[in-house]
Amino acid sequence: MYRLFEPHEVRRTRELSGLWDFATEDGLYEGKLAVPSCWEVIPSLAAYKGTARYTKRIVTGERARLVFKGVSHTARVYLDGEKIAEHYNAYTEFCADIIGKAGEHTLEVVVDNAYSETSALHVENDYYTYGGIIRPVILEELSSAVINRVHFDPSKDEGGWSATVTVFAESLTDETRDYTLKLSLDGKPFSESRLTLSGGEATAVTLKAHLEDAIPYELDAPRLYILSAELISDGVAIDDLCDRVGFRTVRVEGKKILFNDKPIRLLGFNRHEDYNSLGSSIPLQAMMRDLALLREVGANSIRTCHYPNDELFLDACDELGLLVWEEAHARGLNEAQMKNPSFIPQSLKCIDEMIGSHYNHPSIFCWGMLNECVSDTEFGRECYKTLFERISSNDVSRPRTFASNKQLKDICFDLVDIVSINMYPLWYDFFGKRDVRSVIDMLKEYTEKTGNGTKPFIISEIGAGAIYGYRTDSECKWSEERQASILDSQLTTALSDDGIVGVFLWQFSDVRVDESWFSSRPRCENNKGIVDEYRRKKLGFEVVKRHFLADKAKRG
Numbered sequence: 001m002y003r004l005f006e007p008h009e010v011r012r013t014r015e016l017s018g019l020w021d022f023a024t025e026d027g028l029y030e031g032k033l034a035v036p037s038c039w040e041v042i043p044s045l046a047a048y049k050g051t052a053r054y055t056k057r058i059v060t061g062e063r064a065r066l067v068f069k070g071v072s073h074t075a076r077v078y079l080d081g082e083k084i085a086e087h088y089n090a091y092t093e094f095c096a097d098i099i100g101k102a103g104e105h106t107l108e109v110v111v112d113n114a115y116s117e118t119s120a121l122h123v124e125n126d127y128y129t130y131g132g133i134i135r136p137v138i139l140e141e142l143s144s145a146v147i148n149r150v151h152f153d154p155s156k157d158e159g160g161w162s163a164t165v166t167v168f169a170e171s172l173t174d175e176t177r178d179y180t181l182k183l184s185l186d187g188k189p190f191s192e193s194r195l196t197l198s199g200g201e202a203t204a205v206t207l208k209a210h211l212e213d214a215i216p217y218e219l220d221a222p223r224l225y226i227l228s229a230e231l232i233s234d235g236v237a238i239d240d241l242c243d244r245v246g247f248r249t250v251r252v253e254g255k256k257i258l259f260n261d262k263p264i265r266l267l268g269f270n271r272h273e274d275y276n277s278l279g280s281s282i283p284l285q286a287m288m289r290d291l292a293l294l295r296e297v298g299a300n301s302i303r304t305c306h307y308p309n310d311e312l313f314l315d316a317c318d319e320l321g322l323l324v325w326e327e328a329h330a331r332g333l334n335e336a337q338m339k340n341p342s343f344i345p346q347s348l349k350c351i352d353e354m355i356g357s358h359y360n361h362p363s364i365f366c367w368g369m370l371n372e373c374v375s376d377t378e379f380g381r382e383c384y385k386t387l388f389e390r391i392s393s394n395d396v397s398r399p400r401t402f403a404s405n406k407q408l409k410d411i412c413f414d415l416v417d418i419v420s421i422n423m424y425p426l427w428y429d430f431f432g433k434r435d436v437r438s439v440i441d442m443l444k445e446y447t448e449k450t451g452n453g454t455k456p457f458i459i460s461e462i463g464a465g466a467i468y469g470y471r472t473d474s475e476c477k478w479s480e481e482r483q484a485s486i487l488d489s490q491l492t493t494a495l496s497d498d499g500i501v502g503v504f505l506w507q508f509s510d511v512r513v514d515e516s517w518f519s520s521r522p523r524c525e526n527n528k529g530i531v532d533e534y535r536r537k538k539l540g541f542e543v544v545k546r547h548f549l550a551d552k553a554k555r556g
Contacts, residue, residue: 001284002069002136004315005226010240012141016107020133021055024048025110035137038072038130038279045131054109054133063142063172064098069311070135071111072280073122078108088346089121090134090280091307091329092353097142099172109133120343121329121350126526127272127306128512130279135310143231143238144173145197150229151359152245153397154214161214161247166206167229171197180232181205185225195231216260217246217362219300222321224362244318246362252399252417257456257501259323259365265555266323266502267548268301269294269530270461273309274511276533287313289535291320294508297530297541298548303403303460303504306331306371308354317363324361325401325504328354328369328387335374338383347383348390355394366399366418367391375402376409384412403460407443413452422461422506426486436493444499458502462490466540467522468510468532478522484539487530491547505544509533 002015022033029044029052039045039052068075072090076083085096090113098105113131115123122129149168154161165183176199182192191207215223224244231239248260256263271290273280287310294302302322307329317324328350337343351369358364369387374380384402391400399417404410413419425439440459447453466483475481487505494503509529513521525533530541 002138002312004312004319005242005244007242008140008240009228009242010230010237011143011146013138016056016058016137016139023053025051025053033132035133036070036135037132037281038134039132040130040279041277048131049114050131051110051112051114052131054111056107057104058107058139059104060098060102060139061141062100062102063144065140065142065146066096066098066107067093067138067140068095068109068133068135069093069137070133071109072113072130072132072134073119074112075133076110078110079105081106081108088119089329089350089353090129091309092350093311093357094353097172117340118342120333120337120340120346123333123337124514124516125331126513126517126521127331128274128279128514130281132281134279134281142172144175144177144233145169145171145179145231146239147229147231147241148202149356149359150227150241150243152227152243154245154247154249156216156247156249159210160212161216162208162210163214163247164206164208165191165227165229166204168202168204169195169197169231170202171200174199177233179238181207182230182232183207183209184228184230185211187226187228211247214247217248218260219264219321219323222246222319222362224318227360243360244315245360246318248362250365250398252456254454255456255499255501257365257399257418264300264323264501265551266301266458266504267551268299268303268323268325268502268504269508270303270305270504270506271508272305272511273307273313274509274533279512282310282313284312284316287316290508291316291322293531293535293537294322295320297545298552300552301325301365301502301504303327303368305507308350308358311358314358314361314363318361322363323365324363325366325368326354326358326364327371328367330369330373331371333370333373335377335379338374338380344383344386347387351387351390352394355391359395364398366401367395368401368403368420371403372405372422373402375404375412376406378411381412381415384415388415401458401460408446411450413447413450413455416455418456418458419447419452420458420460423459424462424464424506426489427464436490440493440497440500456501457499458504459494459500460502460504461506462494462503463487463506463528464490464540465527466538467527468536468538478527480539483528484543487540487543488547491544495547495551505530509535
């Protein structure tokens with residue numbers, strides 16, 4: 001399963017899940033491996049950084065497409081020995097078309113998760129880059145033309161709800177042909193248009209409609225619709241694309257974030273895609289366990305640190321009414337790393353692929369990027385400016401932000417709609433100030449002085465570490481008692497401040513990190529989760545639950 005609904009009724013698709021032939025290039029391992037999964041599930045490959053080859057026999061028609069939802073982190077795709085696609089970044093979707101080659105083929109995917117000079121985003125980091133085909137692969141059978149994407153933009157005025165729908169279509173023949181493009185919502189047609197496509201042409205068609213009976217998407221009643229776009233030729237539907245959408249608006253007004261014109265308070269967590277022995281390839285059952293724990297603790301939002309998430313998880317957030325801050329891939333890069341010639345091209349491509357694929361998710365309330373990167377230098381500022389402009393060129397319907405750790409040196413807050421700052425008072429020292437109130441006040445005062453105090457203010461990371469099961473009356477560092485005490489103090493202060501519109505705790509669960517972080521990360525894990533890697537609750541879980549539920553009750 002790669003979506004929580006059927007993305008096609010006309011286009012024939014099948015998942016290429018199951019066992020593939022698998023071998024590491026250095027001969028360390030050869031056998032079978034499940035797709036999707038991380039190769040670290042094989043004990044002898046638990047720390048493997050390198051290249052491996054996946055092989056599978058497939059049968060295609062005259063026009064076919066392979067869709068890869070995620071390969072970590074570099075993929076080269078071969079059909080019968082001929083390279084048909086290459087892609088970088090573990091966390092974004094890519095595809096490869098197979099035209100005019102009907103029959104049985106050998107499909108090979110060469111995957112590399114090693115760090116190199118050409119990899120600007122996947123570097124040694126405070127999380128782990130797993131290897132493998134980590135998300136589903138789909139084989140699609142296509143016709144003379146294909147709908148590649150559909151973007152849905154709802155709006156509301158005194159007359160009710162309207163929708164602007166942009167359909168991205170492409171011809172797969174050498175001929176010029178006429179088509180009818182028909183849109184429907186939950187099976188009810190609401191707009192159509194004639195479309196002529198020249199041979200090989202790709203185009204975007206925009207249709208608008210007033211939908212007076214639309215029910216809004218609210219967080220406590222997340223009403224979802226199936227938007228269907230069909231291409232019709234000579235009265236016969238030849239291709240389609242379906243997506244789930246919701247009628248809602250998100251905007252910033254002064255220091256508030258308004259969801260359907262009502263201010264929201266974000267009570268959330270940073271969550272990595274990392275689940276004990278499964279690594280970053282997480283099945284739906286495990287995703288739903290995470291979401292059950294998040295709802296139990298009172299969270300209403302998630303930040304996808306520090307990369308685009310599996311679309312299946314986003315589907316679940318849509319269905320449950322859990323808000324998502326989705327983030328393009330990059331974390332903790334210094335200026336030398338951002339001067340890597342690959343950095344800007346790879347970042348731009350990640351932004352395009354993230355927004356292009358995930359545009360319609362009503363749960364996504366903002367786009368983020370460049371967590372804790374160089375936002376305190378002129379060179380860094382130019383990078384931030386370039387990438388934020390790219391976000392805006394893809395989507396103007398959602399606000400933009402980034403999580404800063406430059407504190408009183410940041411020079412990029414004017415580029416965003418929401419100011420977001422990472423802080424760890426009582427856990428890390430901060431200019432000699434450790435108490436929570438003085439740290440928050442100092443940072444808010446800095447945003448005022450720099451002219452950015454009129455924007456919503458989010459604490460994008462706050463928390464403390466603990467090793468599950470380590471208990472001591474002395475409340476020493478890494479004990480569950482110390483973490484619980486610090487979380488209590490942090491949340492007591494942060495949630496009493498009405499000038500803070502959101503608090504995202506670092507983090508939901510403990511995750512594996514690169515071994516280069518061993519000096520500050522016991523067990524080679526970032527241990528700041530309120531549950532451990534097996535989702536066992538630490539003492540801090542109940543502390544957070546008490547604060548989150550009390551804040552929600554206070555605000556109705």
